[in-house]
Amino acid sequence: MRIIVVDDHPLVRNGLRAILAKEEGIELVGEAESIQEGKALIERAKPDVAVVDIRLGGESGYDLVKAMRHQPCAFMMLTSSSSETDIRLAQESGADGYVLKEAPPEELLLAIKMIGKGRKYFDQSLLGTLLRKDPDDPLEKLTPKEREVLGALGEGLSNGAMARKLVISEYTVKKHVSRIFQKLNLNDRTQAALFAQAQGIGSYSLRDKLEGGSV
Structure with missing residues (x-):
């Protein structure tokens, strides 16, 4: 997987370079400090994923994403901002992911790999807050039975x-789960469980997962 980094802070670029260099299957093919340099680098290097800071001096990384969405390249915003406004701007610009700079290296690498495979990744610590504050109630997208499955x-x-609790077949459960993922733009059961918690549904916790709880 070919990666570029667009960030105006040398220390950040150095840190990312060190992290990526240790990961097999990932190649850092270029670095840039501004939107203009980033555009030229994307056109020249043809990366699979561009890791972009949202603030590039007096410029906005979102402008780079909007300008280059026509390229066969996915975009991950890497930032220190956890504001709802910035997260929504990332979604509106067409970014494929949003990760905080304080995230551990393993989460950063996971995000890059997921995004490189065509999936979305938004920092897990921000997911509940973002969905809870959505001005349009996301639960309205679900049927009554899908809400029951989400609660499960x-x-x-x-x-x-779930099949035993809701008195339906496992095949029907799988269909409902798939539709929930699609309607709520969720990637997996863990995200669905976190979303349910953010909405006050269910009692799943990461501790349950670590102790062997089913997800």
Whole structure:
């Protein structure tokens, strides 16, 4: 996977360079400090993923994303900002991910790999807040049965346990789970469980997962 970094802070670029150099299958093919340099680098290097700071001196990294969305390149915003406004701007600009600079290296690498495979990744610590503050109630997108399945996901139940609780087949459970992911733009069961918690549904926790709870 070919990666470029667009950030105006040398220390950040040096840190990313060190992290990426240790990961097999990832190649850092260029660095840039401004939007103009970033555009030229994307056109020249043809990266799979561009890691972009949202503030590039007096410029906005979102402008780079908007200008280069026509390129076969995914964009991950890497920033120290956890504001709701910046997260929403990232979504509106077409960014594929949003990760805080304080994230551990393993999370950064996970995000890059997921985004490189065509998936979305938004920092898990921000997911609940973002969804909870959505001006349009996301639960309105779900049918009554899908809400029940979401609640079961929030409890960390397996497909089999959900089928027994809701008195439906496991096949039907899988169909509901797939539709929930699609309607709420979620990637996996963990995100669905976190979303359910943010909405006050279910009682799943990461501790349950670490102790062997079903997700």
